Amino acid sequence: MAEEQEGEGAVATEEEPAATPELEAAPEHQGALLHHGAQHSHPSPVKYVGIAILLAIITGLEVGLYYIHMPEWLLVTFLMVLALLKFTMVAAFFMHLKFDSPMLRRLFITGIVLAAVVYTVALLTLRVLV
Amino acid sequence: MQTAISPAPHTPAPGDHDYAVTGIDSRKLGMWGFLASECLFFGALISSHLLYRSRAPEGVHKPHDVYDIPYTSVSSFVLLMSSLTMVLALAAIQRGDDRRLRTWLLATAFLGTVFIGGQIYEFTVFTHEGLNLSTSVAASSFFVLTGFHGVHVTVGILWLMSLVGISLRGHLPAEKHLQVEIAGLYWHFVDIVWIFIFTVVYLVPNTH
Numbered sequence: 001m002a003e004e005q006e007g008e009g010a011v012a013t014e015e016e017p018a019a020t021p022e023l024e025a026a027p028e029h030q031g032a033l034l035h036h037g038a039q040h041s042h043p044s045p046v047k048y049v050g051i052a053i054l055l056a057i058i059t060g061l062e063v064g065l066y067y068i069h070m071p072e073w074l075l076v077t078f079l080m081v082l083a084l085l086k087f088t089m090v091a092a093f094f095m096h097l098k099f100d101s102p103m104l105r106r107l108f109i110t111g112i113v114l115a116a117v118v119y120t121v122a123l124l125t126l127r128v129l130v
Numbered sequence: 131m132q133t134a135i136s137p138a139p140h141t142p143a144p145g146d147h148d149y150a151v152t153g154i155d156s157r158k159l160g161m162w163g164f165l166a167s168e169c170l171f172f173g174a175l176i177s178s179h180l181l182y183r184s185r186a187p188e189g190v191h192k193p194h195d196v197y198d199i200p201y202t203s204v205s206s207f208v209l210l211m212s213s214l215t216m217v218l219a220l221a222a223i224q225r226g227d228d229r230r231l232r233t234w235l236l237a238t239a240f241l242g243t244v245f246i247g248g249q250i251y252e253f254t255v256f257t258h259e260g261l262n263l264s265t266s267v268a269a270s271s272f273f274v275l276t277g278f279h280g281v282h283v284t285v286g287i288l289w290l291m292s293l294v295g296i297s298l299r300g301h302l303p304a305e306k307h308l309q310v311e312i313a314g315l316y317w318h319f320v321d322i323v324w325i326f327i328f329t330v331v332y333l334v335p336n337t338h
Contacts, residue, residue, distance in 0.1 A: 042221070042224075044221075045218055045221050048214060048217050048218060048221070049214065051214075052210070052211060052213070052214035055210050055213075056207060056210065056211070059203065059206060059207055059210060062328075062329065062333060063199065063200075063203045063333075065333075066199060066333050072335055075334075075335065076334055076335075079329050079333050079334060080329065082329075083325050083326055083328075083329040083330075086210075086322075086325045087322045087325055087326065090213055090318055090321060090322050090325070091318070091322060093217075094213050094214075094216070094217045094314075094318045094321075095314075095315055095318045095319070096311075101152075101153065101154050103152060103153075103154060103159075104154065104158070104159070104162045107159075107162050107163060107166055108162055108165060108166050108169075110166060111165070111166025111167060111168075111169040111170065112166070112169050114169070114170065115169040115170045115172075115173035116173070118170070118173070119173045119174070119176070119177040122177060123177055123180060123181065126181055128177075128180050128181050129180075
């Protein structure tokens with residue numbers, strides 16, 4: 001079916017960007033323009049499954065830690081590190097931030113850092129985190 | 131094929147996406163901008179919950195008193211695995227495998243539906259325990275945070291089902307894989323937000 005659907009419009013925007021004036025004018029940008037074609041080195045399905053298994057193990061570890069008696073600060077530290085690890089793995093591999101344009105990475109990290117700073121300051125001011 | 135070559139200066143035509151300035155499809159850039167703004171949205175809701183989660187009248191349940199951690203852990207696991215099926219759907223369309231694309235999209239939507247079903251059940255149990263939206267500020271902040279996340283998951287499910295429909299009509303060839311990629315970005319974001327909600331709201335002890 002995929003072959004049947006390969007119309008001119010799709011070819012025009014996806015398969016032959018080299019034909020556009022932008023590329024002819026700036027051939028050094030061809031890599032950036034073609035990156036959208038998603039043929040850059042995304043992980044294989046087997047690797048995706050491996051990452052998902054690792055995520056499941058980390059989730060199990062988080063729940064296990066919840067039932068282990070330990071100082072609160074230590075538990076919170078462990079939980080936050082594991083959550084951050086899961087977050088990074090999903091964003092880097094499943095959302096392809098590791099492989100996509102650095103601009104997207106910077107855009108997303110800006111949002112995260114802005115939110116983290118604003119709300120950490122707010123919660124510290126309101127004495128929630130101390 | 132001649133329609134592929136735009137006259138100079140470049141005049142965008144319908145379906146002709148502008149890659150010239152950033153080298154990134156504007157739809158994808160827009161989605162990442164939206165997700166960055168969503169960090170602030172969910173950050174506000176999580177912070178509100180952290181601020182108010184201890185504020186309940188004497189003798190009234192706080193959300194922490196009625197959490198069922200094993201149950202919510204399974205829900206979290208289900209949502210996490212839906213990210214795997216979503217990325218497998220993207221891999222399928224990039225290979226031009228329509229059948230597997232629909233299978234993985236349906237699997238993702240199914241896992242999302244299981245998560246939402248679990249959340250509805252959890253809310254029902256909490257209500258029977260005497261905890262509802264108006265019980266206390268603590269309960270309100272909990273229901274608003276998890277409820278908004280649930281709405282995001284529901285929107286994602288509808289989006290995935292619409293992609294299945296489009297694919298069934300033969301309008302989602304491999305060349306249009308970006309449509310699946312953008313839906314996937316949204317879905318994965320909903321998943322990573324839950325990673326933090328599960329940790330901060332459910333697992334981090336409330337000792338205040």
